[in-house]
Amino acid sequence: VKITQMTALDVRFPMPPGAGSDSLHVDPLYSFATCKLRTDDGLEGTGITFTLGRGNEVVTAAIRAFWPFVRGHDVAELAADLGARWRAWANESQLRWLGPHKGAIHLGLAAVTGAIVDLWARSEGKPLWRLLLDLSPEQLVALADFSTISDVIDEAGALELLRERRLPEAEIAAQLERGYPGYDTSVGWLGYSRDQLVTNALSSVGRGFRAVKLKVGSPDIATDADRVAAVREAVGPEILVMVDANQCWSVPRAIEAGRALASSDVFWFEEPVHPDDVLGYRDVATALAPMRIAGGEHVPNQVVFKNFIRAGAIQVAQPDVVRLGGLPEFLGVALMAAEAGIPVLPHAGETSQIHQHLILFTRCVLGLPELPLETIPHLAEHFVDPVQIVKGRYRPPTVPGIGAALQPDSLARHAATTEVLT
């Protein structure tokens, strides 16, 4: 079963006013740089990388750059040796200059890797989470690339971890039965008023969610503290309340803000400073302990995650498989975090679809705690198989693949460019 065609699409969706807005990203236009791969037996796999609109054409160009390295390959052969194949793509001798392992070229690789993983899962007739749960520790280790993280974890250490941490089968069955808890970020955009936040948070709790997240980064800290306190008062002490600064603050300002927010019993404080600032995160975490510091949606690769973990800079890891270069690197991050005892809660579970699968892997195979997974529902209508959330919990997907296929009608209406490569 050989890959015979790539279609690269630049797809941009209209957004409701204020939706998606945060301290630095004030006017997002949710978009996907999309990679569709077709095989000679007619199977189609889809991988998507999320962007905010402008620049989506740059990531789409990066997707096309990988076509010569994927073209003609057999899906099962790629899947059986995915860690090594991925390492070769990520280190392609000319393309790697654009990173290495970061920015548009890595975002493009994520979409291509996603399409390959989707093809693999579809060819096996399984949703990705089921495929991953059915693999042996040896097969899982062959999906990762330890070359840049071997000073923290290597194949042997990963095998040991995978053999030790898997939940008993009865617990896995119970987990799948009750679904995985979510929280809805769309209640708390920075562009919403204080009253709207309270109304949205109460509505979210009414729909069964047990956690809410609020954007912070208002012009003054008192405004943020007031908005968060209002929501805490409205939802009561049992609901988790998280805050997210989306990178807008300097280190001293983040520490000042964290202190002002502590009285609202904040469960985690997300992206306090620039996402590359490992030692800045550590300073914030040290100053605000025991408040948990969360980060990772903008951490570009497993090497940077290794540094965050080694430095004690984050207490919640939020890798995004479509910012990392795809499944192999997500596994590397998840293994390092699990070994360090850090929860792994991928960024935006719903927007890129694949994270609802990966959270079942980190929960059931790595035994990580059942903390809530983000959901942002603005794009649900565009997916062929959108996330199913019942009473605040993700239902395990049943359709084979990773679930990233977009509605043909949505593509027809919203694809700015479509290029077919053979």
Add this chain to the structure above:
Amino acid sequence: VKITQMTALDVRFPMPPGAGSDSLHVDPLYSFATCKLRTDDGLEGTGITFTLGRGNEVVTAAIRAFWPFVRGHDVAELAADLGARWRAWANESQLRWLGPHKGAIHLGLAAVTGAIVDLWARSEGKPLWRLLLDLSPEQLVALADFSTISDVIDEAGALELLRERRLPEAEIAAQLERGYPGYDTSVGWLGYSRDQLVTNALSSVGRGFRAVKLKVGSPDIATDADRVAAVREAVGPEILVMVDANQCWSVPRAIEAGRALASSDVFWFEEPVHPDDVLGYRDVATALAPMRIAGGEHVPNQVVFKNFIRAGAIQVAQPDVVRLGGLPEFLGVALMAAEAGIPVLPHAGETSQIHQHLILFTRCVLGLPELPLETIPHLAEHFVDPVQIVKGRYRPPTVPGIGAALQPDSLARHAATTEVLT
């Protein structure tokens, strides 16, 4: 004087066999994602970003993405407030998702910023180094963006540093008179044989260079140690010999290699491990001290440089203004390094042309030591005003601008794509 036109060119040059090869970049095709900006009074500025061939089209797409934010602006107004303008471009609310501040979008910003700085210097009728030396400390500080590095240096600290460190005018005159020392990386590509290395190194010393750099990362460490020892023996104890692993090793392997190379009196050990691995670099530096660890050509932004400096992870900083997002960020890195007492030796002085200007700034204005600046001559024929090196020393450029303008004939022959935006 308003900017009325952008031309984005994807230019790729043929290379001699083996030239440019290192441990991970085995077959480079030296290329420039090129930004030309034209003003309504007919002035033209050129900024270039270096890549290795494939993927150059992705960076060229990133250049085009900045056109709406540059179009119609007045050059003098941009120049007077460049730090703040640059910060706004680097944080453009949708484009920043592709980084932030890294990868193709940041490489594209570097080319655009380079073209603006070139326009500015041309409109002042000065080579960039002269323009920078003529600015007051206050004017220099207005070129930088301290928002993400204020925990290490802010405007006030930068002003103090600039007032203290400038060389006396007589020393500046003497420095300009004698030129700035270079070293020629092209003697030591990994694809060259041991005998060729020795021949090239002796030839380089014969042409007046007092330092040579050799690529390492052979399949076994003994081979590297033998190659480096042969060159050391040939050139004698007075010539500086540096080695460059170009990121190919894991932390333990880099430490093992560094120990094997120490007996050849290596002046610095460059890019021992992955360029994002701050704590890995620190581990290597600690294990190999007093051997100097050098790095920075693949460090994407001033935030990551801040972490390298804070961690004591590098003893030589090698920022590349065309990997950083341009002059404002280079200044931030140079100021942090100068304050920490770390030499600043930009990557590839000749390939991107602008570094021959910036080294005169760091030497004369920041008072940093006169250590040699890299030169890689493979592209000299394509520049309108190529670097002038006499007896191993860069002559201060005399032509107004940054010197990145390419020969019209080279563009005609080697531009894969040319797109004009108005």
